Amino acid sequence: MQALGARRAFLRSSFPCSRSSSSWKALGNCRAPSIVRLGRRGVGAIRSMAYEDDVRLAIKAVSLASRLCQAVQRKLVANETQAKADQSPVTVADYGSQALVSWVLERELPPGTFHLIAEEDSEDLRAEDGSEMLKRITQLVNETIAADGSFGSTVLSEDDVLTAISRGDSPGGPSGRYWVLDPIDGTRGFVRGDQYAVALGLLDNGEVVAGVLGCPNLPLASIAANGAASDDKAVGCVFAASRGAGTVMQSMDGSREAQRVYVSSVDDSKLAAFCESFEAAHSKQGLTANIARILGVSAPPIRIDSQAKYGAMARGDAVIYLRFPHAGYREKIWDHAAGLIVITEAGGEVFDAAGKPLDFSMGRFLDLEKGIIATNPSLRSAVLAAVQTAIKEEESALKGVSPL
Numbered sequence: 001m002q003a004l005g006a007r008r009a010f011l012r013s014s015f016p017c018s019r020s021s022s023s024w025k026a027l028g029n030c031r032a033p034s035i036v037r038l039g040r041r042g043v044g045a046i047r048s049m050a051y052e053d054d055v056r057l058a059i060k061a062v063s064l065a066s067r068l069c070q071a072v073q074r075k076l077v078a079n080e081t082q083a084k085a086d087q088s089p090v091t092v093a094d095y096g097s098q099a100l101v102s103w104v105l106e107r108e109l110p111p112g113t114f115h116l117i118a119e120e121d122s123e124d125l126r127a128e129d130g131s132e133m134l135k136r137i138t139q140l141v142n143e144t145i146a147a148d149g150s151f152g153s154t155v156l157s158e159d160d161v162l163t164a165i166s167r168g169d170s171p172g173g174p175s176g177r178y179w180v181l182d183p184i185d186g187t188r189g190f191v192r193g194d195q196y197a198v199a200l201g202l203l204d205n206g207e208v209v210a211g212v213l214g215c216p217n218l219p220l221a222s223i224a225a226n227g228a229a230s231d232d233k234a235v236g237c238v239f240a241a242s243r244g245a246g247t248v249m250q251s252m253d254g255s256r257e258a259q260r261v262y263v264s265s266v267d268d269s270k271l272a273a274f275c276e277s278f279e280a281a282h283s284k285q286g287l288t289a290n291i292a293r294i295l296g297v298s299a300p301p302i303r304i305d306s307q308a309k310y311g312a313m314a315r316g317d318a319v320i321y322l323r324f325p326h327a328g329y330r331e332k333i334w335d336h337a338a339g340l341i342v343i344t345e346a347g348g349e350v351f352d353a354a355g356k357p358l359d360f361s362m363g364r365f366l367d368l369e370k371g372i373i374a375t376n377p378s379l380r381s382a383v384l385a386a387v388q389t390a391i392k393e394e395e396s397a398l399k400g401v402s403p404l
C-alpha cells in the first residue's frame with residue numbers, strides 16, 4: 001500500500017517549486033497555506049487547497065498523455081486509424097492517452113479512491129484483430145514513460161495497458177469523487193492535423209472541482225480572429241483550474257512559466273468574438289450565425305476542434321462559446337467537464353439554452369436544454385436572449401410560421 005507521504009513526495013518531485021508570483025504558483029510553493037497569504041480570497045482559497053495535489057497530479061498525467069499524442073499526431077500513419085462503431089476515427093493515441101492518464105492516477109491516488117469515467121473502452125483491443133494495435137499502444141505508452149524519466153524503470157505489460165483503459169467504465173453519479181477523461185477530444189481535428197485536447201476533470205459530489213486541458217497543437221500566442229498575426233509560432237498549452245484557485249496556462253514543454261489567464265471582459269457584443277466547433281456536423285453553424293447577427297457580432301467565428309475552444313476562450317481569444325448539436329445528440333460529460341472549470345475559474349460562465357448550469361451528477365451524459373453557451377457575466381443576458389430568439393426563429397422556420 002502506498003503511503004500518503006510517499007504520494008506527496010512524488011508529486012513534489014514531479015512539480016518542483018517555482019519562483020513565479022502568480023497565485024497558482026503560490027499553490028506550488030510546497031508550503032502549507034498561511035492565513036496571511038490567503039488574504040481576501042478567504043474561503044475560496046481554502047477550499048481550493050483541497051484539490052491542490054489533485055491538480056498537480058492531473059497536470060502530470062495530462063502532460064504525459066499530451067506528449068504521446070503530439071508524437072503520434074506528428075507521424076500519423078494510415079494504419080493507425082480504425083473506424084469505431086459510430087464511424088469516428090480512433091487512433092492508437094486515444095487509447096494510449098487513456099492508458100497513461102488512468103495508470104498515473106491509479107498509481108498515485110490513495111488505494112480504493114480512484115474512479116474514472118472515460119470515453120474509450122478496451123473491448124476492440126481484446127479482440128483477436130486488436131492485438132497489433134495493442135502492441136503498438138503498449139510500446140507508445142512505455143516510450144512515453146521512459147522519456148519522462150520520473151517513473152524509474154517501470155515497464156507496462158499489454159495486460160496493464162488493457163486494465164488501465166478498462167478503468168474508465170465508471171458510471172459516475174451524484175456522490176463521490178470521479179475523474180472524467182476525454183483522452184483525445186476532437187479526434188477528427190487530431191487526425192486532420194489540427195486542434196485537439198486531452199481533457200481531464202474531477203467531480204466531487206456531482207460538481208466539477210478541478211480540470212486540466214492539454215492542447216498540444218494550440219499556439220501559446222492568442223489566436224483571436226481580429227488580432228494581428230503573432231510572430232510567436234510555439235504550440236503546446238496546458239490549462240489548469242481548480243475551484244477558487246483561478247485558471248493558469250503554461251507551456252507543455254515547461255519552457256514558459258504558468259500565468260493566470262482571464263476571460264475577456266468585453267461588454268459590448270458588437271466587439272465580441274465567438275468560437276464554435278470546426279465540424280459543421282457537431283454544431284449548427286447556421287443557428288450560431290444568426291445568434292451572432294442578433295448580437296451584432298462582426299468578427300468571423302473562430303472554429304476550433306475540441307475543448308481547446310474553452311482554453312482559448314479562458315485566455316481571452318474569444319468571449320462567446322456556442323455549441324448547438326443537431327437533434328438527437330446527447331452530450332457526454334467528458335466533452336465539457338475540464339473545459340467548464342477552466343472557463344469558470346477564469347471568470348466566465350457556462351450554461352445551457354435555458355440559462356441553467358450544466359449538471360454533471362447524472363452519470364456519463366449531460367441532459368440539457370438544446371445547447372451549451374459560455375461567456376462573461378457582462379454579456380450573459382444579451383447572449384442568452386439572442387440564443388433564445390434564434391432558437392425560436394429556427395423552430396418557427398421549421399414549422400413554416402412567423403416567430404412573432
Ligand SMILES: Nc1ncnc2c1ncn2[C@@H]1O[C@H](COP(=O)(O)OS(=O)(=O)O)[C@@H](OP(=O)(O)O)[C@H]1O
Pocket residue numbers: 088119182184185186187188189276277278279280281282283304305306307325326329332335
Ligand atoms: N454528432 C455530433 N454532434 C455533436 N457533437 C459530436 C457529434 N459527434 C461527436 N461529437 C462530439 O464532439 C466532440 C468534438 O468536439 P467539437 O465538436 O467541439 O470539435 S469538432 O468541431 O468536432 O472538431 C467529439 O469529441 P471526441 O469524440 O472526443 O473527438 C464528440 O464527443
Ligand SMILES: [Mg+2]
Pocket residue numbers: 182184185186334335
Ligand atoms: Mg470529445
